[in-house]
Amino acid sequence: MLDFKPLLPEDSSWLRPVLNRTPDICCECSPACMVMWGNASIAQCGDFFVPMVTYDGRSIYLRPLGGADFAPILPEIIADSRARGISFQMYGITPPVRDYLERNGNFIFTTERDYFDYVYPVEALANLSGHKYQAKRNHINRFEEEHPDWTLEPITRENIHECEKMTTEWYYEHYELGIDPAFYDGERRALSLAFDHYDAFGLDGLLIRTEGRVVAWSMGAPMTETVYDVNFEKAFSSIQGAYPLINREFSRMVQQKYPGIRYLDREDDMGEEGLRKAKLSYHPEVILEKYTALLPEDAR
16 A cells, blocks of 8 residues: 555645646645645655545545656556555546546546636736726725725734634624535634644735724635645625735735746635635636546446
8 A cells, every 4th residue: 555644734845846846736736725625645656746635534536746647656546545445536637637547547537616726817816907807996996995094914923813813703794694604614624724834834824904903814825836826815795895905915915926926726616606706706717627537446
């Protein structure tokens, strides 16, 4: 069997160069997502690193990290699944990787629209230029008119507890709107890890404050040299313009801090209608399809 070891927040630093060598990845392959959402472990297999994550009690492999041509190690991963007595399932398969697997094996693919990534040019969200973003600019102008004292701060160890407090209030606000609290169970666990291990994950964060109170914040980290993963974004929906403002300002921060970043991966919408509408309203350049690869005998 492969020698899997728990993936820890501090492993983010050595994994990022591995991701830079890995083409066609999605947000599930980012170190923060693997740990926060998938309770991940990882094993070296040849020149590759194979993550294993746990979703809904199921152990699932992610596509191998460290290069494009991982077909030679597929038999070892399949053998590992048989030795563990689990079905072979490999998630994080983007369309080019699906094409590659179809040329190198006999796989069945499943997909679910709720978990497609929304990918945007960082320049578009930092500038909000043109007619299609007029409504976003109007909302921001309204916020600035109503809150002329607003300030922007990086998230640090000194103020991160204020983001936690604001997030608790945000959940209560959404529960009162009738959203089932269980919908956010996974996110709350992931957020707790992000707050507790903010520095170890190498996260960037930005918050907006008005009248001394945090009303919006965003958090993420580079995934590769050209793609940035925006992990979380929270703002009070009752405050007009808070969401588009933190979105714009965080995009500008990424653009300034990481000049090589071209795209923001703002992850999926989890099938939540309001979130899907909001993400579509920013006009993604790509809605990235993601597949799970299975062997025919494991798909029965």
